[in-house]
Amino acid sequence: MIELLGWFGLIFSFLSMIYHRYMYAYHDQVYAYIRKKYGDGGDNDMNFPSKADHSRNVRQYSYYTIFFASLLIILNLLR
Numbered sequence: 001m002i003e004l005l006g007w008f009g010l011i012f013s014f015l016s017m018i019y020h021r022y023m024y025a026y027h028d029q030v031y032a033y034i035r036k037k038y039g040d041g042g043d044n045d046m047n048f049p050s051k052a053d054h055s056r057n058v059r060q061y062s063y064y065t066i067f068f069a070s071l072l073i074i075l076n077l078l079r
Helices: 002-025 027-038 051-078
Strands: none
Touching: 002 027, 002 051
């Protein structure tokens, strides 16, 4: 059961890391597209995460990915 949770954690943290890395790399283009597609002209009501927020989340999920990968390696060595 702990190994299954480790795999779920690893997959989730890895995908979140990729998502935030993409959002960091293409921050201006993504949010310009969202404003154009879903905005009604008033930019005051749209609050988007900053580029620094995505950078911080990339670092955070990178640490989570390392943790879960290490957990799975240790569990595999204990068998």
